[in-house]
Amino acid sequence: MKGNREFFEELYRSEYDNIKRYVRRMVTDGNGIEDIVQETFVKCYTYRKHLKDPEKFEPWLYQIMTRTSWRILKKNRREQPAEEIRDEYEPDQDSAPLESVLRTEEREQLWDAVQGLEIRQRTAVVLYYYNQMSTKEIAKAMGCLEGTVKSRLHTARKNLKDRVNAREK
Numbered sequence: 101m102k103g104n105r106e107f108f109e110e111l112y113r114s115e116y117d118n119i120k121r122y123v124r125r126m127v128t129d130g131n132g133i134e135d136i137v138q139e140t141f142v143k144c145y146t147y148r149k150h151l152k153d154p155e156k157f158e159p160w161l162y163q164i165m166t167r168t169s170w171r172i173l174k175k176n177r178r179e180q181p182a183e184e185i186r187d188e189y190e191p192d193q194d195s196a197p198l199e200s201v202l203r204t205e206e207r208e209q210l211w212d213a214v215q216g217l218e219i220r221q222r223t224a225v226v227l228y229y230y231n232q233m234s235t236k237e238i239a240k241a242m243g244c245l246e247g248t249v250k251s252r253l254h255t256a257r258k259n260l261k262d263r264v265n266a267r268e269k
Contacts, residue, residue: 112141118231119165125226126169126219136172140165162233162241166223173219213263221256224249 116137123136143164151160214225223242227233228249235253239246 108145115161116141119161122162122165122226122231123169125230126166126223127173132172136165136169139172140168143168156240159233159237159240162227162231162237163243166227166241167243170219170223209264209267210260213260213267216263217256217259221252221259224252225256225260228253 119140120133120137123133123140127133127136140161144161147164151157214222217225220242224238227238227241228235233241235246235249238249242249
């Protein structure tokens, strides 16, 4: 908060991969990912004095990142096809190859359905399920009420269920 560049560089190195992973899940335009990540850290450094409670740094950083992503998406007004994003989890070594293929296919179908959600629903889903944030933390990051987050998650789950069921038919 006092502008210590060495500390900020350490913070940048420690948070960079998490921020980039989140942005990659939110933004389907692969070319804009690096711009959003960089702008997020620039804003973090520029507005560091606005952070009143250092204990709440992570939700504050996610709020900057979320709003930066939304602003750039709105500015571009169109989303390009998502690059393939696969879970970082390795398949179980003991499981049968067919089961592994089926699980991978299910994850890919679900991810495709998530990419089709409206941006605010997608943000809530990514933060909740992929980043394991609480609804309270998500509300802070998205700048809305916790009830709104719960509503968006509920609607997103319904939409995902409908999309997956439609594909199966």
